[in-house]
Amino acid sequence: MGILVNKDTKVIVQGITGKQATFHTKRMLEYHTNIVGGTSPGKAGQTVEGVPVFNTVKDAVDATGANASVIYVPAKFAADAILEAIDAELDVVVCITEHIPVLDMVKVRRYLKGKKTVLIGPNCPGILTTDECKLGIIPANIHRKGHVGVISRSGTLTYEATFQLTNAGIGQTTAIGIGGDPVKGTDFIDALKYFKDDPDTKAVLMIGEIGGSAEEDAAKWIHENMPDKPVTAFIAGRQAPPGKRMGHAGAIISGGKGTAADKIKALNAVGIQVADTVAHIGATVVDTLKKAGIYDECHTC
Amino acid sequence: MNIHEYQSKGVLKSYGVNVPEGFPAFSVDEAVENAKKLGSTNDENSKVVVVKAQIHAGGRGKAGGVKIAKNLDEVKKYATELLGKILVTKQTGPAGKKVQRLLIEQGSNIDKEYYLSFVIDRQTAQVVMMGSEAGGMEIEEVAAKTPEKIVKEYIDPLIGLAPFQASRMAYAMHFPKPCIRKVTKLMGCLYNAFIGKDCSLAEINPLVTTKEEDVVALDAKLNFDDSALFRHPDIEELRDESEEDPKELRAGRAGLNYVNLGGDVACMVNGAGLAMATVDIIKYYGGEPANFLDVGGDSTPEKIAEAFQIMLDGGQAKGIFVNIFGGINRCDLVAQGIVDAAKIISKDGKSLPVPVVVRLEGTNVEQGREILKNTPIQNVIMAPTMEGGAEKIVQLVKEAEKQG
Numbered sequence: 028m029g030i031l032v033n034k035d036t037k038v039i040v041q042g043i044t045g046k047q048a049t050f051h052t053k054r055m056l057e058y059h060t061n062i063v064g065g066t067s068p069g070k071a072g073q074t075v076e077g078v079p080v081f082n083t084v085k086d087a088v089d090a091t092g093a094n095a096s097v098i099y100v101p102a103k104f105a106a107d108a109i110l111e112a113i114d115a116e117l118d119v120v121v122c123i124t125e126h127i128p129v130l131d132m133v134k135v136r137r138y139l140k141g142k143k144t145v146l147i148g149p150n151c152p153g154i155l156t157t158d159e160c161k162l163g164i165i166p167a168n169i170h171r172k173g174h175v176g177v178i179s180r181s182g183t184l185t186y187e188a189t190f191q192l193t194n195a196g197i198g199q200t201t202a203i204g205i206g207g208d209p210v211k212g213t214d215f216i217d218a219l220k221y222f223k224d225d226p227d228t229k230a231v232l233m234i235g236e237i238g239g240s241a242e243e244d245a246a247k248w249i250h251e252n253m254p255d256k257p258v259t260a261f262i263a264g265r266q267a268p269p270g271k272r273m274g275h276a277g278a279i280i281s282g283g284k285g286t287a288a289d290k291i292k293a294l295n296a297v298g299i300q301v302a303d304t305v306a307h308i309g310a311t312v313v314d315t316l317k318k319a320g321i322y323d324e325c326h327t328c
Numbered sequence: 329m330n331i332h333e334y335q336s337k338g339v340l341k342s343y344g345v346n347v348p349e350g351f352p353a354f355s356v357d358e359a360v361e362n363a364k365k366l367g368s369t370n371d372e373n374s375k376v377v378v379v380k381a382q383i384h385a386g387g388r389g390k391a392g393g394v395k396i397a398k399n400l401d402e403v404k405k406y407a408t409e410l411l412g413k414i415l416v417t418k419q420t421g422p423a424g425k426k427v428q429r430l431l432i433e434q435g436s437n438i439d440k441e442y443y444l445s446f447v448i449d450r451q452t453a454q455v456v457m458m459g460s461e462a463g464g465m466e467i468e469e470v471a472a473k474t475p476e477k478i479v480k481e482y483i484d485p486l487i488g489l490a491p492f493q494a495s496r497m498a499y500a501m502h503f504p505k506p507c508i509r510k511v512t513k514l515m516g517c518l519y520n521a522f523i524g525k526d527c528s529l530a531e532i533n534p535l536v537t538t539k540e541e542d543v544v545a546l547d548a549k550l551n552f553d554d555s556a557l558f559r560h561p562d563i564e565e566l567r568d569e570s571e572e573d574p575k576e577l578r579a580g581r582a583g584l585n586y587v588n589l590g591g592d593v594a595c596m597v598n599g600a601g602l603a604m605a606t607v608d609i610i611k612y613y614g615g616e617p618a619n620f621l622d623v624g625g626d627s628t629p630e631k632i633a634e635a636f637q638i639m640l641d642g643g644q645a646k647g648i649f650v651n652i653f654g655g656i657n658r659c660d661l662v663a664q665g666i667v668d669a670a671k672i673i674s675k676d677g678k679s680l681p682v683p684v685v686v687r688l689e690g691t692n693v694e695q696g697r698e699i700l701k702n703t704p705i706q707n708v709i710m711a712p713t714m715e716g717g718a719e720k721i722v723q724l725v726k727e728a729e730k731q732g
Contacts, residue, residue: 102555103558126554126555127555128526128553128555128556128559129448129526129528129553129555129556130448130455130485130523130526130553130556131556132453133448133453133454133455133485134485134486136453137453137454137484137485137486164655165655166654166655166690166691168691169690179601180601181599181600181601181602181604182599182600182601182655183597183598183599183600183601183602183653183655184599184601184602184605185601186653186655186690187602187605187653187689190653190689190690207600207601209448209450210448210450210453234601236601236604237604239450239451240450240451241450241451244451261605263601263602263604263605263608264604264605264607264608265608265611266589266604266607266608266611266617267604267607267620268587268589270419271587271620272554272587273587273600273603273604273620274585274599274600274601274603274604274620274622275600275601276554276555277450278600278604282467282468282471283468287608303612304605304608304609304612304715304718305602305605305606305608305609305714306609306713306714306715306718307715
C-alpha cells in the first residue's frame with residue numbers, strides 16, 4: 028500500500044534528456060518504477076535508458092496511458108511543465124525543480140483548482156513507496172518496508188530521518204518530500220489525509236522547518252482528525268535569525284512569524300513529541316510508538 | 329533581494345504610483361544641489377525638504393535617520409551628520425549599518441498616515457493586499473495589538489486586483505471622500521508593480537493623505553523574488569553590494585548557500601534542512617554557530633575549498649563541523665573534496681588551521697572514512713555519529729578559546 032504512488036503507477040519523466048533526469052531515470056528504473064515514457068520537445072523518437080521520448084506530455088499519455096509524471100525541467104520552464112501535466116489530467120505530478128518564481132507557482136495553484144491532479148513540490152526530493160516505486164531523487168537503499176509514513180519539507184533531512192528509522196528497525200510505507208518553497212502543491216495536511224486513509228500506515232513522522240504556519244495548522248488538524256495514528260515531529264531552524272532565508276525559499280522568519288519555537292509549542296500542545304535534535308529523530312519515533320503500544324507492530328526491519 | 333527606498337520609489341513611479349519628488353545623494357554637496365532643485369534656499373521662501381538615510385533596514389525614523397530641513401543650511405548640516413554615520417535601528421541589529429546614500433525629498437503636508445502592502449499568502453497561494461488606517465506603525469505591532477484594524481483582500485491571479493476590491497479596501501481604511509479615487513488608482517499601480525517586477529513584498533508605510541487632498545507614498549519598500557531575477561536585469565542592477573555581508577556576498581558568487589550567524593563554530597552541510605538542523609545541534613551542545621552553509625550535492629574540491637576559506641576568513645571559525653549525509657552524492661567524493669580542499673588552502677597540504685570534525689553517513693560511507701583516515705592532513709577528526717561530532721567540535725573550540 029502506501030500513498031499516492033505504487034507499483035501500478037505509470038510514470039513519465041518530463042525533461043528526460045537532461046543530465047540529472049537521465050541519471051535519476053536510471054535510479055528510478057533500478058527501483059522497478061514503472062517508467063513508460065519521457066518528454067523533451069523536439070526529441071520524439073529517441074530513447075533514454077530504454078524509455079521512449081515524446082515531444083509533449085499529451086503524446087506520451089496517449090501512447091503509454093501514463094497517470095503520473097516527475098519533472099526535472101529547468102526553473103524558467105518548470106511552471107509551464109507543471110501546467111502541461113495538469114492539462115493532461117495526470118493523477119500525480121512531482122516537481123523536483125528548485126528556484127521556480129513564486130508568482131509562477133501562484134498561477135499554477137490557481138490552475139490546479141477543480142482539477143484532479145495532485146501536485147508534489149516543487150523544490151522537493153519526490154515520493155517513494157517502499158519496494159514499489161519512487162518518483163524523484165530519494166536514495167532508495169535506506170528505505171525498508173514498514174508502517175510509518177514520512178512527510179518532510181527538506182530533502183536531506185528526509186534521508187537522515189529515514190536512515191535513523193531504518194537503523195532503529197522501523198520500516199516505512201511512503202516517504203513524501205513536500206518541498207521547501209513557500210507556494211507549493213501538497214502541504215502537510217494534504218499528505219496527512221492520505222496517510223490517515225492508508226491502512227498500512229500506523230504512525231507518521233513529520234519534519235518541518237521555519238517559515239509559514241503549515242506545521243501549526245497540521246498540529247490542529249491532527250488533533251481534530253487523526254487521534255488513532257500517533258505523530259512524531261522534528262522542526263529545523265531553532266537558531267535561525269529573523270529575516271534570513273535559510274537555503275530554502277520558504278525557510279524564513281518574517282514579521283516575527285514562523286519561528287521554530289512557535290511550531291514546537293503548537294505541536295507539543297496537542298501531545299505530539301518533537302525530537303530535541305536532528306540526531307534524536309529515530310529515537311523519538313521509537314519512544315512515541317512504544318507509548319502508543321504499537322512499537323512491536325512497527326518494528327519491521 | 330532588497331533595494332533602497334529611493335530605488336523603490338523610482339520603480340513605483342514608473343508604474344504611476346504617486347511619490348514625492350526626490351533625488352539620491354552620495355555626498356554633502358550633492359545633497360545641497362538636490363535640495364536646491366526642490367526649492368530649498370536660505371531665505372524665508374525656502375521649501376521644506378526631507379533628508380533620509382538610505383540603508384536596507386526599517387525603523388530609520390526612530391533611529392534619527394530621517395530629518396526635516398527647513399532651509400539649505402539645515403540640509404547641509406543633516407547631510408554631514410548622516411553620511412558615514414552608523415545607524416542602529418530595530419532591524420539592523422546592534423552592529424548597525426553605515427549610511428552611504430541619502431534621499432533628498434520634497435516635504436509633504438501630512439494630514440493622516442495609512443499602511444498599504446502586497447505580499448504572497450502561502451496558505452491560499454494568492455497575492456494579498458493588506459491595508460490599515462494605523463499607518464506609520466510597524467504592521468506586526470498593529471497585528472498584535474489591534475488586528476481588527478488590518479483589512480485584507482485576496483487577489484485571484486487570473487483576474488488581478490479587481491476595482492471593487494480596491495474601493496472596498498479604500499472605504500474600509502476610511503479614506504476621506506475626495507481621496508478615494510486617488511487611492512484606488514494607487515492600489516492598482518502598486519499591484520501592477522508587484523506583479524510586473526516579481527516582488528515578494530511591496531509595502532507603503534506610511535501612505536499619506538495631504539492637506540491638499542492628495543494621496544502620496546511617503547515611504548516605499550520593495551523586496552524581490554530571487555528566483556525571478558533572471559527576467560528582471562533592471563532590478564538586478566539596483567543591487568547595493570555594500571549593504572550585504574561580505575562573506576555572504578562571496579559565498580553567493582561561489583554558488584554556496586551561506587548565512588553568517590556570527591559565532592565561532594562553523595559547519596558545512598549538504599542540504600538546507602540538514603544544515604539548519606546542524607546549526608541547531610551545535611547550539612544544543614553549547615557552541616555558538618558561526619554560519620549556515622549548504623554546499624549542495626555536487627560539490628567540487630574547489631567549491632569545498634572556497635567554503636572553507638569563507639568560514640576561516642577573518643579568523644571567525646575556530647572549528648569546523650562537516651556533516652554530510654550521502655544520498656545521491658557519494659561520501660567518498662565528499663571526503664576526497666575535503667582532502668583536496670586542504671591542499672588548496674594549506675601551504676604544505678598537510679594541515680588545516682582549525683580542527684575539522686567530519687561526520688559522514690550514507691552512500692559509500694566506508695570508502696569516504698577510509699580516505700579521511702589515511703590522509704596526511706592534521707586536524708581532521710572522524711566522528712562516528714552526528715551527536716558525537718557536534719559534541720566534539722564544540723569541545724575542541726572551547727579548548728582553543730581557553731588557550732587563547
